Amino acid sequence: MKKFKKLIFMSKMFVVVLFFNVIIQSLFADTLVVVAGENFSVNTLTKEEIRSIYVAKKFHVGGQKVIPINLGIDNPLRLKFESEVVNVDRDILSRIWLQAHFLGYKPPKTFKTQEMVAEFLSKVDNSIGYVDESMAQKYHLKILFREHK
Structure with a gap:
């Protein structure tokens, strides 16, 4: 019984530490940038163009079909991207993507x-995504848009 309680306690502590790690990372995150591989066909995109790609309008x-990339649903950077760039x-x-899927x-x-994300973008020329600016630099990605804090 003691081992079971200790295991439960350790599991709870792990979750708490993981939670605070995510919070701290989001507080000290670099600038959000929308990026692509070095061979992407354009050098910049506007916020509206990015929004159009992520809401299935563009x-x-x-001249190339674009493959948009997202981070996981609960990732703090995705939450920031959706609220500050996509704004939907x-x-x-x-629902938008469900309808687009049927088309x-x-x-x-x-x-x-x-x-x-960075690894995928560096290998697939027509894909775009978003990362912290330091990650874009580390993987030599082309910065298409920079969201200022």
Whole structure:
């Protein structure tokens, strides 16, 4: 019984530490940037163009089909991106992509970490996503848009 209580206590402590880690990372995060691989067909995108891509209104940039990339649903940077750049309620966004799916369009691919997003973007030329600016620099990604704090 003591081992079970200790296991429960350790599990709860792990969750608390993980929670505070996410909070601290979001507080000290770099500037949010929308990025693509170095060979992406354009050098900049406006906030409205990015919003149009992420709300299934725009599917091509510079003559190429664009693959939008998201972070996981509870990632603090995704929450920031959706509120500051896309500026659409998550429920509405889900409905938009559900409708687009029936028209043959795929919703944004989702990756768990910024590293996974950056790695994908560096390998797939027509994809865009968002990461902290330091991550963009680390992976030599092209910065298309910078959200100022």
